[in-house]
Amino acid sequence: MTSRIPVVTAAESAARDRAAIDAGTPSRALMQRAGAAAAAEIARRYGDRLRGGVAVHAGPGNNGGDGWVVAAALRRWGATVRAALHGADEPKTDDARYERARALADGTLDAPTGSEAVVVDGVLGTGARGAPAPFAAAAVERMHVARASGAVVVALDVPTGLDATTGENFDPHTVRADLTLTFGTLKRGLLVARGHAGTIAVVDIGLGEAPNDVGPVLSGAADVARLAPALDAAAHKGTRGKIAIVGGAAGMAGATLLSAEAALRSGAGMARVVVAPESVPVAQTALREALASPWPTDDAALAHTVTEWADVVVLGPGLGRDDAARALAERVLAAWRGPVVLDADAVTMFAGDTARLGTLLRGRPALLTPHPLELSRLAGLSLDEILARRFDVGRELAATLGASVLLKGVPTVISDEHATLVSATGTPALATAGSGDVLTGIAAALLVHANADARATERGAAAAWIHGRAGEIATARRGGVRGTTLRDVLGALSDAWRGDAARAPYPVLAELPAVPG
Numbered sequence: 001m002t003s004r005i006p007v008v009t010a011a012e013s014a015a016r017d018r019a020a021i022d023a024g025t026p027s028r029a030l031m032q033r034a035g036a037a038a039a040a041e042i043a044r045r046y047g048d049r050l051r052g053g054v055a056v057h058a059g060p061g062n063n064g065g066d067g068w069v070v071a072a073a074l075r076r077w078g079a080t081v082r083a084a085l086h087g088a089d090e091p092k093t094d095d096a097r098y099e100r101a102r103a104l105a106d107g108t109l110d111a112p113t114g115s116e117a118v119v120v121d122g123v124l125g126t127g128a129r130g131a132p133a134p135f136a137a138a139a140v141e142r143m144h145v146a147r148a149s150g151a152v153v154v155a156l157d158v159p160t161g162l163d164a165t166t167g168e169n170f171d172p173h174t175v176r177a178d179l180t181l182t183f184g185t186l187k188r189g190l191l192v193a194r195g196h197a198g199t200i201a202v203v204d205i206g207l208g209e210a211p212n213d214v215g216p217v218l219s220g221a222a223d224v225a226r227l228a229p230a231l232d233a234a235a236h237k238g239t240r241g242k243i244a245i246v247g248g249a250a251g252m253a254g255a256t257l258l259s260a261e262a263a264l265r266s267g268a269g270m271a272r273v274v275v276a277p278e279s280v281p282v283a284q285t286a287l288r289e290a291l292a293s294p295w296p297t298d299d300a301a302l303a304h305t306v307t308e309w310a311d312v313v314v315l316g317p318g319l320g321r322d323d324a325a326r327a328l329a330e331r332v333l334a335a336w337r338g339p340v341v342l343d344a345d346a347v348t349m350f351a352g353d354t355a356r357l358g359t360l361l362r363g364r365p366a367l368l369t370p371h372p373l374e375l376s377r378l379a380g381l382s383l384d385e386i387l388a389r390r391f392d393v394g395r396e397l398a399a400t401l402g403a404s405v406l407l408k409g410v411p412t413v414i415s416d417e418h419a420t421l422v423s424a425t426g427t428p429a430l431a432t433a434g435s436g437d438v439l440t441g442i443a444a445a446l447l448v449h450a451n452a453d454a455r456a457t458e459r460g461a462a463a464a465w466i467h468g469r470a471g472e473i474a475t476a477r478r479g480g481v482r483g484t485t486l487r488d489v490l491g492a493l494s495d496a497w498r499g500d501a502a503r504a505p506y507p508v509l510a511e512l513p514a515v516p517g
């Protein structure tokens with residue numbers, strides 16, 4: 001059973017299939033495993049609905065082949081199955097032709113009527129190129145109509161009309177699935193286009209252990225549990241770690257406070273916000289658990305409030321980007337040589353100056369947590385380029401900086417020279433101002449609290465996972481995204497840390513919930 005779940009492009013997916021075939025598993029066996037596992041998952045999840053009939057829409061390639069295996073299996077198990085082949089009179093691959101013939105050997109399959117309670121999308125998978133041709137667009141339209149009248153739509157491998165590599169969609173010619181059963185690997189596009197994929201389940205088809213390369217792999221609850229051990233029974237506030245958060249220009253103290261509270265709710269023993277003098281009184285009143293100090297004006301104050309006090313320093317929340325802020329950031333980074341998290345303004349202020357930032361950061365655990373616009377400014381690349389290369393761009397920059405780069409978004413990608421981790425938890429409830437500050441605080445706590453040999457990249461990935469999971473829990477409690485605030489997310493951190501998310505049984509290797517609107 002695979003433990004590392006690679007997050008792949010369409011080409012990488014095909015290459016992994018080919019490697020398994022070259023290693024001795026016939027392609028037909030892979031197709032049969034994919035189809036059989038998909039049929040079993042459909043029966044397990046939608047057993048009650050099977051009485052309402054199943055429609056299978058098959059395309060001309062191997063994605064259609066998977067569909068014929070599903071059709072045959074569900075019919076054997078007693079469901080009324082109807083099926084249609086789209087785009088050809090005969091499937092175009094040997095395996096798909098064989099599986100269609102096998103499905104029809106049990107008796108003809110009528111064409112779908114549109115009244116079936118379960119619809120299976122086997123029209124296009126990883127072999128799709130560009131916008132769906134008219135035959136595929138017509139099949140997608142039929143699936144939209146069925147879903148609008150109450151059917152559940154299950155996509156095999158990838159929803160038709162979704163680019164498996166980029167997540168680009170061709171709406172209205174892209175399937176909106178309730179469930180996507182994806183085979184052996186997790187396709188990048190599914191993580192970008194969560195709204196189209198529905199629940200995503202990665203199903204084992206026996207491709208074998210993933211190659212141990214630097215390609216992206218999915219982070220999950222098990223990784224967090226492995227990384228962050230329980231707190232010591234004899235812990236005191238000193239051993240639980242002290243986090244100094246430097247930021248909070250006038251009117252922006254809240255950013256540091258959100259970080260501080262998130263750090264305290266993630267295991268840290270003490271948090272100190274180091275803010276503009278006028279922000280000190282408000283910080284003290286707003287978060288009684290935190291210490292508050294003004295920005296240091298001399299070395300003694302810097303030592304007292306930051307360098308000789310902290311275990312981890314966060315730089316950036318609400319810091320501002322003027323000359324004074326840059327001077328403060330340089331002073332802190334030069335005097336403090338321990339673990340740092342750089343966020344927001346502290347990232348942006350080094351725009352076009354990555355060499356200087358690399359000099360300041362090298363030789364210690366360092367995590368940058370930019371959102372795509374911040375990374376675009378820092379790296380001097382367009383926002384479109386960052387988004388198009390979101391799975392790779394952080395690794396390249398990390399090499400220049402000697403630091404880990406956590407690129408926020410849907411999904412979040414955390415990388416250094418040696419590894420790329422992908423965290424795919426969260427809901428749009430997190431898309432509000434201050435959300436990044438909460439993540440920063442969690443990450444800071446994890447720079448103290450984690451197994452000693454864990455790299456900053458792994459700690460950052462765990463932080464992103466916890467942040468997103470807290471967002472999911474808060475959203476579920478509020479019954480939707482609207483009405484959920486960061487206060488709810490902070491309140492859900494304790495449950496996120498318990499990590500008790502139910503795990504789907506084998507052959508599901510990983511499951512990502514449908515994202516609520």
Ligand SMILES: NC(=O)C1=CN([C@@H]2O[C@H](COP(=O)(O)OP(=O)(O)OC[C@H]3O[C@@H](n4cnc5c(N)ncnc54)[C@H](OP(=O)(O)O)[C@@H]3O)[C@@H](O)[C@H]2O)[C@@H](O)CC1
Binds near residue numbers: 031034093133
């Ligand atoms: N490889 C394996 O061992 C395994 C693969 N598996 C399964 O196979 C899937 C990949 O199969 P695949 O490579 O046959 O591609 P697939 O997605 O069926 O599409 C190709 C067909 O669609 C056509 N087509 C292309 N673009 C189009 C468009 N825009 N609009 C309309 N048509 C378009 C294209 O036409 P052509 O370019 O040839 O003219 C061709 O006929 C994969 O997702 C998984 O489900 C599993 O069984 C596990 C083992």
Ligand SMILES: Nc1ncnc2c1ncn2[C@@H]1O[C@H](COP(=O)(O)OP(=O)(O)O)[C@@H](O)[C@H]1O
Binds near residue numbers: 409410436
């Ligand atoms: N739709 C979404 N689904 C999941 N996570 C999201 C979504 N929108 C935002 N997030 C997460 O919320 C955080 C937002 O951070 P950021 O953009 O820095 O916000 P801010 O600067 O306002 O604090 C990131 O961790 C991001 O991944």
Ligand SMILES: [K+]
Binds near residue numbers: 125159
């Ligand atoms: K499909």
